[in-house]
Amino acid sequence: MQTRRSMLASIVALPLLPETFGERSLPFAARLSKAAREQIGVTRTYDAAYVRLSYPMGDVDRSTGVCTDVIIRAYRDAYDVDLQKLVHEDMRTAFADYPDIWGLSRPDRNIDHRRVPNLERYFERQGADLPLPTTLDGWRPGDLYTMRLGGRLPHIGIVSDKRTSAGHPYVIHNIGGGTQEEDILGTFDDERRFRFETTG
Secondary structure (H helix, E strand, O other): OOOHHHHHHHHHOOOOOHHHHOHHHOOHHHHHHHHHHOOOOOOOOOOOOOOOOOOOOOOOOOOOOOHHHHHHHHHHHHHOOOHHHHHHHHHHHOHHHOOOOOOOOOOOOOOHHHOHHHHHHHHHHOOOEEOOOOOHHHOOOOOEEEEEEOOOEEEEEEEEEEEOOOOOEEEEEOOOOOOEEEOOOOOOEEEEEEOOOOOO
């Protein structure tokens, strides 16, 4: 007959349950970076076509997407945080505070969260905008990086928890050829930095 002491010992020896002590125990930056990196090889193309999405948690097929989809999917996968819903609800209450670029008169839950200027404004409204670091190695994993390609085309990515040989982080993004992890910090116009931390 098993003694109480041996029963306790066997319980202590059990492996830790992954859903309790696995990915959800990772630090914020590592967890977000992992969720973004797992899109590499899955999202292989870039397609900016307007698509009617389900709501909430709507998405196009993961084989394609735009730069914002990397961020949206990473927050969903890592934290069950749905930027489609968050942005839509915020725009419903403060539509006039969002960029007037596309000539819309009301929010559109199919596309608003997939536009970089809207995400930038949402993050600003959440107090998540930060000053640029003085050096490239000052970027922190989990930061959100935005810029303007050619001075005009908005783009966004997630600052990685992996660093280049020069000591600064890579960025995980989709700039045209699917999700990639690349050395792009400091190479584009109008760079901005946000940090939208969450728990879950």
